[in-house]
Amino acid sequence: MNIAPFEGVxxxxxxxxxxxxxxxxFTGKVTRKDIMSRFGVSSAAATRDLSTYIDSAPDNIVYDPRQKHYVATNKFQCLLPLSAEKCLSTLTSGFGDVMDGLEDFRCAYHIVLEEPELDITATFSRAISLAxxxxxxxxxxxxxxxxxxxxxHSLMNNGxxxxxxxxxxxxEKFSDFVLNRVVSTKLLYKDVFKKNEVLDKDIDWVEEVELVIQPHPRLPKNSQWAVEKEFGMEDGLLIKKVRKAQAGYLLNSWNVDSTVxxxxxxxxxxxxxKNAEALEKMKIDSLFLAPSLD
Incomplete structure (x- = not known):
């Protein structure tokens, strides 16, 4: 990917x-109306945007007079550094940063237990911003x-x-609180964080640990190869660096056997x-969530 073609835009x-x-x-087509409805620009402005894109990527799209829209060519190559996470979110929830999208096109879906209440989430977000x-x-x-x-100090999703x-x-310690278990919140505007209550003092959040993950040894070889491919392993290992506070959540959500x-x-x-024994010795609080025999 290369952002140079649009430098100065x-x-x-x-x-x-x-x-x-x-x-x-992702959809194989685009029209002026798509740009106009998404950004509220005029037809002329949408035409200029399409012309600018075509000037920088003449082999990417062509106009199909029969369908009356631009379509992807067989030579299409992505020029901009699109975020995989944001693209998948858009395919799931539609366009827009904060409003729920109304577009017809959907081809990705995610399963969640329950979304948190926005009022409670916003209270915590304001508290983090205002300390x-x-x-x-x-x-x-x-x-x-x-x-x-x-x-x-932080909001996180464990999957x-x-x-x-x-x-x-x-x-008198740092902990995780599930948003959906919060009954009510009251922001204490006249109070402030003490020195021992700020993010920098949360050792398990600041410090990281390496998780060395391998295909389960009991799997047959063909299954191990499939797992290696699925998780992008190199030499049969996935080395994932995470915050200590998040280690147990990741191991739990991926169902990683954490027994020695x-x-x-x-x-x-x-x-x-693979490095379960080394992590046990670190006494990380979140590891009680990791799949084990307990």
Whole structure:
């Protein structure tokens, strides 16, 4: 991929050119109306955008008078550094950064247990931006319902649900709080974070660890090759560097056998944590989530 062909193009127009490339790349076609409806520009402006794109990529698209739109050619090559994550999100949820898309075209789908409430999510986001604590009513699996004050610094998705990472004044430690277990929130505008409650003091968040993942040793060779291909392994290994606080979540969501001797059984277990013994010695809090015999 190369952004040089559009060097010097203003940012807003570059967004429109990226939209043209996305549509051609993933749907095989684009029209002036697509640009006009997405960005609210005139027909003349949409025509100029298409001309600018064609000037830089004359082999990528051609006009089909029968269908009355531009179509991808067999020589199409992506010019802009499109984000795979954002492209898949668009194919799933439609165009737009914050509003739910209304486009007809959908070809990707994701499964979620439940989306978090926007009011609660926005409260935590404001708290992070303003560096202010939040009083929460929370339902924990261990202690049940409680009210506590937490100092959030990050929101994260573990693949199944959303969490907020925060310092918990009640337990005097950094912890993860599931957004969908939060009953209510109150932003404490007049309060501030103390020195020990900020992100830099969250050691498990700041420090990283390497997860050395391999195809499960009990798998037949053909299955191991398939797993290696699926996870982009090199020499039979996937080395994933993650925050210590996220290690257990990743191992859980990928269902990685985290026993030292690769002891887990079942047709659903395809991966094994090769350096499980080394991680056990690190005493990482989140590792209790990793698949094991416990």
């Amino acid at each position: 203003p940012g807003q127009q570059l967004e429109r050119l990226a939209h043209i490339e996305f549509l051609v790349y 202010r604590p939040v009083e929460v009513e929370y339902v924990s699996t261990s202690s049940g319902f409680s009210t506590r004050v937490i100092c959030p 199944l649900r959303w969490h907020v990472r925060a310092y918990d004044r009640k337990r 001797g690769a002891e887990l059984k079942g047709r659903h277990v395809f991966l094994h944590l």
